Amino acid sequence: MSTFPKPPxxxxxxxxxxxxxxxxxxxxxxxxxxxLFALKxxxxxxxxxxxxxxxAMQQVLSNDQKELEAPGEINSIFEYLLGKNSVITISGKAHQRQRQLMMPSFHGERMRNYAELIENITTKNINKQPKSKSFNVRNxxxxxxxxxxxxxxxxxxEGERAEKLEHLLFEILEQGSTPWRVIFLYFPKLKKMFGISEIWNRQMKKQEEADKLIYQEIEERRANFDPHRTDILNxxxxxxxxxxxxxxxxxxRDELITLLVAGHETTATAISWALYWIxxxxxxxxxxxxxxxxLGDNFDCNTIFKLPYLTAVCNETLRIYPVGMLTFPRRVKSxxxxxxxxxxxxxxxxxxxYLAHRREDIYPEPEKFKPERFLERQFSPYEFLPFGGGARRCLGLAFAQFEMKLVLAKIVKTWSMKLVNTQEIKPQRRGLVTGPNAPINLLIENVRSPKSSHIITTEKTVV
Ligand code: HEM
Structure with missing residues (x-):
């Protein structure tokens, strides 16, 4: 049996x-x-x-390898929030089936429907920000x-239930993001020793409230099923x-909460980092x-999605400080x-x-933010993999990239903003993902071009 290199x-x-x-x-x-190294x-x-x-990434992640599997039970650390039936916590055939069911919701044709929505929501939220005071980009x-x-x-x-749920999810994720919460996931017994059960119970109460709202939505939708709706719940x-x-x-419930949790904080962090670097x-x-x-007035979502420099900025953002530090665990079968x-x-x-994206042999000067590296050469799916790979590759990959590009294009084209922070911002753990170690603050200086930046959609498929 091999002895693996490990810290003493x-x-x-x-x-x-x-x-x-x-x-x-x-x-x-x-x-x-x-x-390769081992940590206990x-x-x-x-x-x-x-x-x-x-x-090694290719060996571990590639689907062709029958020697490894991606079992959901190892992800039980997420069960307290996502449940036992989440695509993240299930394995084997059930996992494959669930992925196939969910995948179509995030494909090209669907995505076009979200373009206008993304633009409207972005405009609404930026317009809400004070003009003379900076705002926290991540929020x-x-x-x-x-x-x-x-x-x-x-x-x-919109509506009371959506707003309540939005508020609860925001709070649940904020509370769950401190390193202390993570340590209690690794050492559940510490919760009692430090009298933290109280805080944990409050968190659980919030989750119960969120669940109640989700179940209410499911019940109403079952009672008045409308086959023409195109959302994922349908x-x-x-x-x-x-x-x-x-x-x-x-x-x-478990799948819906999984998508809400996996899909929004990750993309929000990526957008915040991109705005920081820009x-x-x-x-x-x-x-x-x-x-x-x-692009002039041709602010079409297909064209935006394919812009080379915007794509390079998004890729470099996800390279330098990847939101997911790690892939999900894989287990050796043979x-x-x-x-x-x-x-x-x-x-x-x-x-x-994180380490794959920092290899000097692949990314010279890895600490420098240089979108040009993505224009100068193509990286393999095992050199650049912000969304993981293989059987558990991110389900929302196309959705996240589409949203990221439209939000950034809309903001940069429409508003002139200034970064208020003078200190360097670094990544740190936020729960089980990563985020900036201090608030990134931007100040709106003026409106650049309110008219020509209106995003349009065409019949062509996006991705
Ligand atoms: C910039 C944004 C995002 C990043 C960086 C990201 C990253 C990742 C990573 C690294 C994994 C693990 C892959 C592996 O183990 O090989 C993953 C899995 C997953 N992601 Fe994302 N993600 C993002 C956005 C999204 C969005 C928008 C959604 C949903 C709409 C989503 C849903 C999921 C789901 C459901 C899984 C689990 C897949 C499975 O277990 O089969 N993610 N993501």
Whole structure:
């Protein structure tokens, strides 16, 4: 049996490093131990292996490899929020079936329907910001992406129920984002020792309230089923398995909350980082504006989606500080050699997206924000993988990229803004994903071009 390179410190020190400074810790481990290292993070699981070279990523994530699987039960850390029937917490055939059911909601033709909505929600939320005071970009981006997801998932983003649910989800995710909450996920017993059960119970109460609203929506929609609606709830309610069985209310709830949670905070963080870089680096904003202005009145969503420099800015944003640091864990089914080590069945491996995006051999000067690198060469799906890969590749990948590009194009084209922060902003853990370590504040200076930046849609498919 192979002995994997691993830090010598005791397990709880490894956990503390992992919870409070995951990114620097991964960089230190990669520097010391190379393309594969092990960390002992959960008492009930063997040490987790981290890999990041393109070859190892391909071996671990590629669907062709029958030696590995992507079991949902290892993601049970998410069950407290997403439930037992979420696409993230289920495995095997059930997982594949569920993905197939959900996928069509995020494809090209559908996406076109969301273009106008994304524009309207963006305009509404930016117009709400004070003109003489800066605003926290992340909060605004989060409102935009949550409202867009509410519409895609339920077909509603206005009205009392939608607003209540939006508010509850915002609070649930804010509370869940501190490193302390993460440490209690790794060490549930600590909750009692520190008298934290109270806070945890309050969080659970909020989740119950959110669930109640979701169940009410499901009940009403079942009672007045409208086959013409195109939202994801309708799609999932109409779906039948091989035995002709429909999804239960509990299953529907788990998938809907999964999409709302997985889909909005991630995209909001990506949009916030992009706006940070665009306003921090004047040459990036100038190039982007030149590209957007070259479209004249042809502000068509297909054209925007394919703009080379905008695409490069989005890719570089997702490269330098990926919102998801890691892929979901994969488990070895039959012996396989990865990065020079023999992995036996039962071994758990994760791809470090953060480290993969920082490899000097692939991204020279990896700490520099340089969209041009994406114009100069193409990266393989195992060198650049902000959305993971293989059997668990992000379901919302196309949706997130489409939304990101439209929101950025709309904002940059319409408003002149100034970055207020003078200090460098770095990524830090936010719950189980990452986010900026300080608020990113922008100030609206003036309106550039209110008319010509109106996004239009055409008949052509988007992605
Ligand atoms: C910039 C935004 C986003 C980023 C960076 C991101 C990143 C990721 C990553 C890294 C994974 C794990 C992939 C793997 O293990 O190989 C993932 C999975 C997933 N994402 Fe995203 N995501 C984003 C937006 C979205 C959106 C908009 C949705 C839904 C509308 C979504 C839904 C999901 C779901 C359901 C999974 C689990 C898939 C499965 O287990 O089969 N994500 N995402």
């Amino acid at each position: 410190e005791p397990n709880f020190i490894q956990v503390l490093n992992w919870v409070f400074r995951p990114m620097p810790y991964m960089v230190e481990c990669a520097r010391k131990y190379g393309d 993070l959960q008492s009930n699981l063997p040490p987790l292996l981290f890999v990041h070279s393109p070859e 605004v981006a989060q409102e935009i992406t949550l409202q867009v997801m509410m519409e895609a998932v339920f077909g509603i983003y 799609l999932l309610m109409s779906a039948r398995d091989e035995d002709g069985q429909a999804m239960t209310d509990q299953e529907l 306003h921090k680096l004047p040459e990036v904003r100038e190039k982007l504006l030149a590209e957007l202005d070259s 012996p396989i050699s990865v990065a020079g080590y023999q992995l036996e069945p039962g071994t758990i491996v994760m791809g470090s997206i």
